[in-house]
Amino acid sequence: MARPVQYNTxxxxxxxxxxxxGEGFFATSFDKAIGLARKNSIWPLPxxxxxxxIEFMATMASTYDLARFxxxxxxxxxxxxxxxxxxxxxSKKMGPVLRxxxxxxxxxxxxxxxxxCASSGGVFDTYSVLQGIDQVIPVDVYVPGCPPRPEAIIDGxxxxxxxxxxxxxxxxxxxxxxxLLNSYGIQ
Amino acid sequence: MSLTNDYIKQRLTDxxxxxxxxxxxxxxxxxxxxxxxxxxxxxxxxxxxxELQFRFLTDLTAVHxxxxxxxxxxxxxxxxxxxxxxxxxxxxxxxVEDPRVFTATRLFEAANWMERxxxxxxxxxxxxxxxxxxxxxxxxxxxxxxxxxxxxEDQTRIDKDDEMFGRGGHIGI
Amino acid sequence: MSEQHNITLPEGSIERVTQTLNLGPxxxxxxxxxxxxxxxxxxxxxxxxxxxxxxxxAFEKIAERRPYYQITPLTDRLNYCSSPINNMGWxxxxxxxxxxxxxxxxxxxxxxxxxxxxxxxxxxxxxxVGVDTGAFTGFLYLMRWRELAYEIYEEICGSRLTTNIxxxxxxxxxxxxxxxxxIEKFLVEFPKALKEFETLMNRNRIxxxxxxxxxxxxxxxxxxxxxxxPNLRAAGVDYDLRVAHPYSSYEDFEFSIPVGTxxxxxxxxxxxxxxxxxxxxxxxxxxxxxxxLPSDVYHADVxxxxxxxxxxxxxxxxxxxxxxxxxxxxxxxxxxxxxxAVEGANGELGFYLISDGGRSPxxxxxxxxxxxxxxxxxxxxxxxxxxxxxxxxSSLNLIAGELDA
Numbered sequence: 189m190a191r192p193v194q195y196n197t198x199x200x201x202x203x204x205x206x207x208x209x210g211e212g213f214f215a216t217s218f219d220k221a222i223g224l225a226r227k228n229s230i231w232p233l234p235x236x237x238x239x240x241x242i243e244f245m246a247t248m249a250s251t252y253d254l255a256r257f258x259x260x261x262x263x264x265x266x267x268x269x270x271x272x273x274x275x276x277x278x279s280k281k282m283g284p285v286l287r288x289x290x291x292x293x294x295x296x297x298x299x300x301x302x303x304x305c306a307s308s309g310g311v312f313d314t315y316s317v318l319q320g321i322d323q324v325i326p327v328d329v330y331v332p333g334c335p336p337r338p339e340a341i342i343d344g345x346x347x348x349x350x351x352x353x354x355x356x357x358x359x360x361x362x363x364x365x366x367x368l369l370n371s372y373g374i375q
Numbered sequence: 376m377s378l379t380n381d382y383i384k385q386r387l388t389d390x391x392x393x394x395x396x397x398x399x400x401x402x403x404x405x406x407x408x409x410x411x412x413x414x415x416x417x418x419x420x421x422x423x424x425x426e427l428q429f430r431f432l433t434d435l436t437a438v439h440x441x442x443x444x445x446x447x448x449x450x451x452x453x454x455x456x457x458x459x460x461x462x463x464x465x466x467x468x469x470x471v472e473d474p475r476v477f478t479a480t481r482l483f484e485a486a487n488w489m490e491r492x493x494x495x496x497x498x499x500x501x502x503x504x505x506x507x508x509x510x511x512x513x514x515x516x517x518x519x520x521x522x523x524x525x526x527x528e529d530q531t532r533i534d535k536d537d538e539m540f541g542r543g544g545h546i547g548i
Numbered sequence: 549m550s551e552q553h554n555i556t557l558p559e560g561s562i563e564r565v566t567q568t569l570n571l572g573p574x575x576x577x578x579x580x581x582x583x584x585x586x587x588x589x590x591x592x593x594x595x596x597x598x599x600x601x602x603x604x605x606a607f608e609k610i611a612e613r614r615p616y617y618q619i620t621p622l623t624d625r626l627n628y629c630s631s632p633i634n635n636m637g638w639x640x641x642x643x644x645x646x647x648x649x650x651x652x653x654x655x656x657x658x659x660x661x662x663x664x665x666x667x668x669x670x671x672x673x674x675x676x677v678g679v680d681t682g683a684f685t686g687f688l689y690l691m692r693w694r695e696l697a698y699e700i701y702e703e704i705c706g707s708r709l710t711t712n713i714x715x716x717x718x719x720x721x722x723x724x725x726x727x728x729x730x731i732e733k734f735l736v737e738f739p740k741a742l743k744e745f746e747t748l749m750n751r752n753r754i755x756x757x758x759x760x761x762x763x764x765x766x767x768x769x770x771x772x773x774x775x776x777x778p779n780l781r782a783a784g785v786d787y788d789l790r791v792a793h794p795y796s797s798y799e800d801f802e803f804s805i806p807v808g809t810x811x812x813x814x815x816x817x818x819x820x821x822x823x824x825x826x827x828x829x830x831x832x833x834x835x836x837x838x839x840x841l842p843s844d845v846y847h848a849d850v851x852x853x854x855x856x857x858x859x860x861x862x863x864x865x866x867x868x869x870x871x872x873x874x875x876x877x878x879x880x881x882x883x884x885x886x887x888x889a890v891e892g893a894n895g896e897l898g899f900y901l902i903s904d905g906g907r908s909p910x911x912x913x914x915x916x917x918x919x920x921x922x923x924x925x926x927x928x929x930x931x932x933x934x935x936x937x938x939x940x941x942s943s944l945n946l947i948a949g950e951l952d953a
Contacts, residue, residue, distance in 0.1 A: 316511075488922075527613055
């Protein structure tokens with residue numbers, strides 16, 4: 189006797205963007221389709237230096253799974269990743285290393301500063317700590333906390349997803365973006 | 376027999392006489408001071424002697440006392456005896472103008488990085504160290520940050536408003 | 549550079565000169581930021597040189613500016629996988645300086661929290677050794693139990709990772725019944741998970757071949773290098789500060805110390821597993837002892853250093869004065885010089901404190917075990933293969949925050 193078939197009906201799919209659909213086709217603008225694809229398949233580079241790195245390990249583990257947002261593969265090389273998550277204190281000795289990792293990433297790239305130390309130097313207002321990574325690289329999202337709870341890191345990740353979904357395809361070639369990079373000394 | 380602080384003190388004064396000074400006992404641990412030329416000889420004696428057996432270097436650091444002229448930097452060694460579980464603190468004073476102390480790396484491998492850290496923070500020059508470079512700070516740094524005359528914060532910041540932190544401005548702290 | 553690059557190799561080697569490989573500050577596998585420049589001949593490591601300091605946060609200089617109770621959040625960030633041990637170590641040091649005697653219940657509660665922190669640290673270390681050999685499953689299974697331990701910390705102090713737990717003289721608030729329930733739940737459910745992890749890894753042929761004989765160190769060399777903690781115990785020396793210089797009433801507990809023989813990675817893994825079992829037994833004993841004591845004592849009676857109850861502050865004059873003095877950092881700290889050490893998850897964590905009677909310490913030095921035993925890394929991997937070098941690094945349990953302080 190056959191087993192009764194059960195369908196999992198509680199799957200939440202991503203909404204399709206607005207567009208014009210008909211029999212066998214769906215037309216929407218490039219921005220929306222590419223934004224949708226990009227934001228649900230981000231490959232992050234966890235640049236974990238200190239305590240926030242351990243909270244990131246907890247975010248990646250099964251209780252607060254980050255893989256459900258599309259970040260299944262933590263690419264540990266900058267050449268293959270989209271999002272640079274800087275977690276932990278960056279000291280002045282580490283600044284050039286961080287900058288080099290950022291330069292090795294390919295466009296489009298986003299940066300998330302997780303934790304108080306990466307955002308602004310945190311508790312450590314000393315001679316050896318870089319007071320915020322936005323002194324060396326441009327940052328898109330800052331997640332406060334010391335360390336931020338995994339829910340906060342996921343919230344930061346979702347904001348990045350919003351940014352990516354709404355980004356114009358021409359942004360990386362625009363003058364304003366070039367000006368931003370020039371202010372950091374990046375060509 | 377168990378090793379008491381008095382016994383250690385007696386053995387040290389028997390062997391080194393006047394060189395061992397300022398012997399005191401704080402919180403159960405014996406402290407003593409030796410002149411900086413004798414630091415290796417004293418540590419070697421404590422290492423080799425069958426009854427004393429201080430063969431473990433727990434910690435090596437320095438303290439800056441700007442008020443003691445001629446003896447500003449104190450290099451502090453913490454030694455430990457595993458068999459009898461006794462701790463010992465040895466201090467060696469040196470001046471800021473000529474901060475040279477013999478290295479302990481030949482006796483204890485553990486002293487290698489601890490001496491580099493002490494050099495990095497205080498500028499104590501360990502004579503005979505295989506690789507005396509800065510270890511924790513940036514290599515280009517030209518001052519020794521843990522000395523009392525240097526401030527904690529980075530002085531080159533222009534974005535911090537000191538008034539909001541209760542310093543400077545019209546508050547005058 | 550003190551080490552040469554491109555050393556010419558003798559006859560019969562795979563290459564003619566060695567290749568320089570930079571195992572750089574940005575590691576995959578989230579160990580922490582330290583750099584190793586390896587000279588390799590084919591797959592074998594000929595020599596290596598380590599550079600640390602990529603996360604130097606100048607703790608010792610900061611400590612000269614802060615009052616005593618504000619240094620506790622600093623100590624959290626030393627070994628952040630087991631931050632309660634650092635906090636308690638600092639509080640015990642200050643209590644020794646001030647001559648404060650804590651009641652037994654406070655000691656037993658401290659023991660519970662410290663052993664829980666030790667379990668958390670060993671979970672990460674052993675999980676990461678598994679990940680480096682390719683066994684990701686064990687790590688994922690163990691992180692679930694770290695979440696339960698985080699819930700226990702949250703009940704007691706409000707924070708998950710960098711706990712800032714306790715105060716000089718005791719705890720900031722009494723343990724709630726919910727905290728005790730969660731600890732009981734941990735004691736019941738975690739042994740099964742640890743048994744499962746051991747069945748996965750301990751007698752696993754692949755794991756054993758990857759870790760046995762990798763990075764061995766003899767007991768004499770280990771003592772010369774200043775090793776303490778699980779790394780020294782794996783080399784065969786049964787030195788544990790909880791037994792040698794008991795603090796926080798550890799002498800009331802019965803536990804054994806797992807000791808290895810060769811000091812290689814497999815022994816370190818087994819020693820850490822053994823310590824987790826011992827910690828579980830200590831927590832169980834402590835829970836029984838705590839139940840036998842009156843349940844409203846959670847701090848020592850030292851109003852000069854421990855904040856009085858708010859109700860007293862609003863009604864009594866002395867309590868108001870003490871509250872003011874403590875908050876403004878004007879409490880009378882006695883001058884003195886002391887070195888106190890606790891058994892951290894990595895080894896002997898020492899605090900060398902010189903106080904001149906002022907608001908902040910005159911000098912505070914942390915004796916950090918990771919900094920001291922990382923020097924031996926070059927000797928441990930000499931002649932080993934490249935993949936062994938990575939496993940050796942993760943089995944030493946190097947925490948970057950403690951390395952650089």
